[in-house]
Amino acid sequence: MSFSRPVAYPLAHQAPSGANLESMFNQIMEVVLESRAEIAELRQECTELRQATLSLERQVREGIVAVQMRSHHIGTPVSATPTPSSPQLHAKSPFLSSHSIPTLAAPPFAHVPSPLGNGVTSYPFGHTREIPGFYVVIPAGGAGTRLWPLSREDHPKFLLDVTLQGRSLIQATWDRLLPLSGADRLTVVAGPAHVRSIHEQLPDLMSHNLFCEPSPKDSMAAIGLAAAILAQRDPDAVIGSFAADHMISGNDAFLSAVTEAVQVAHKGYLVTIGIAPSHPSTGFGYVRLGEKLGIPEAPNARLVSSFKEKPDARTAAAYIASGSYRWNAGMFVTKAAFFLELLKEYQPELEEGLTKVAAVWDDETRRSKMLEEVWPDLEKIAIDHAVAEPAALEGRVAVVPATFGWDDVGDFSSIAELLPAEANQPRILGDGGLVLTEQVAGGIIIPGSGRLIACLGVDDLVIVDMPDTLLVTTRARSQEVKRLVKKAKDAGWRRLL
Known part of the structure; x- marks a missing residue:
């Protein structure tokens, strides 16, 4: 941004007229408004760059996992360590109703070897x-x-x-x-x-x-x-x-x-x-x-x-x-x-x-x-x-x-990586029958309230629908959810925390 726009000041021995003062004020305000616009653009660019970086990091990680799993399927030795077994089932997920967990075998938590x-x-x-x-x-x-x-x-x-x-x-x-x-x-x-x-x-x-x-x-x-x-x-x-x-x-x-x-x-x-x-x-x-x-x-x-x-x-x-x-x-x-x-x-x-x-x-x-x-x-x-x-x-x-x-x-982005999903589809933690999507890629949806969640044309969203609270954010911003918790506390929503 630049503040180099010249401003015409009257000579010292001349008394400024009302028209000159108004012109000076308008020029100064024009510079201020342009500066604000440039600052807003820079902030937006920083936000987009941060989101793009996180998205790229996730895509690279998922791409490596996909290659690893394909290698496993075709018989190529893979250096990933085996998944720990899960012993006898005890209580089901405490945030979902007893009938809402689908009969679903989650894939191994894939470790990308270093x-x-x-x-x-x-x-x-x-x-x-x-x-x-x-x-x-x-x-x-x-x-x-x-x-x-x-x-x-x-x-x-x-x-x-x-x-x-x-x-x-x-x-x-x-x-x-x-x-x-x-x-x-x-x-x-x-x-x-x-x-x-x-x-x-x-x-x-x-x-x-x-x-x-x-x-x-x-x-x-x-x-x-x-x-x-x-x-x-x-x-x-x-x-x-x-x-x-x-x-x-x-x-x-x-x-x-x-x-x-x-x-x-x-x-x-x-x-x-x-x-x-x-x-x-x-x-x-x-x-x-x-x-x-x-x-x-x-x-x-x-x-x-x-x-x-x-x-x-x-x-x-x-x-x-x-x-x-x-x-x-x-x-x-x-x-x-x-x-x-x-x-x-x-x-x-x-x-x-x-x-x-x-x-x-x-x-x-x-x-x-x-x-x-x-x-x-x-x-x-x-x-x-x-x-x-x-x-x-x-x-x-x-x-x-x-x-x-x-x-x-x-964060929710981490959870998403642990859940099964078809290519370019969101992860679902809970009853998949409560989620309808069209042209939706990535992200994670948690249908915890029992009502239908319908999504159209949105990518990498985090949707957490609980009986008393609904959260909507993006995977790129999922680390910042704790800021909402503080705001909810300050706003008097202590019972929801």
Whole structure:
């Protein structure tokens, strides 16, 4: 834009006439209006460019998956890891009526292999996959605001069946980790609003292994609470923290990576599992790989050189091209006692408070009193910022590169990629009989209200039709849905959140 248009000012010794002043004003207003128009055009161009970039990224990803699946059908070896099995069906999707889930076999959650995955050594399992002294921690928190109105505060995304497999995300997480620890060493950290639903969905979860935090304090407090309690029960415990709301394909590769991480943890490291990136995502954090540790029991393990925040598209592409980066999925394995040592060093007040709570945890009366006294003052901070990043700078964090498929199911665009659909058709989560489309490509439609949804000539839309709320956006803007949640809260629609 330019502000160089000349403006004719009268000579200093001349008194400006009314006509001259009016002419000057009109010229100035003309410049201002043109500038506003140019700014509006630039904003529109930026929006279109962002949408085009996201759409191109999605098309490239889907194209690679299609090639991979075609190769599989014609018998060409494919390096994708197998899809984990889905055990017996329990409760159906909680946001749809019992008759609305179609009899539909969802295709495998296709993992697009990364060139970084080459050369990873498989871990040699013995007769059993159970790891002695290993405790699983599943933090089940968050409201999933980017999946509103499908996900609500009292029924977050980890309780939802988003793949039509008959299992919610937390049930699938339980199924995946159970072979490593057994039910007696599998624990969940959750808020009071979700305790009942978790027990309903995980009937084999032992009551003393469900740790209820009074209020959300981010991942550090949740995982730290579990670590402190488990250290009291077993001073030699090795813990592994795995989010309740992630999708994983390739069960063998996942279990192999966790088993290898446990071996590294015994050497005195905080260990994360690095996911082989399939595309230059701007929605995930990254781990930079350092030198190999040379541990015979863990041939793939490396030091973590550094953690990187979510990058822009150009930086993410550079990360992928370098071959030295992995996605940070927030999976951590370590000795409980060592973890508390790190916490005491980097966040002493947080460690002191959690240790006090853990010391009286088995006495319900004393526990309630201690939580009232300590919990409100605990710092709200993520585990990456509290412990992992500072420890990595001192060479105390390791990473096990892995090849299994992973997605944090962070928005409706992610869900769409997990659902079956014919070519150039929208994905449908729910009863397909409630959706009519004509010349509609891409997108995702969730018919949760029972009424018919008809679409004509629209592409890549997200339509979530719940009994009390209707959301319409685009896949390119699906990461921004949480902004609507804030607006709804500010506008007084708290009951819908």
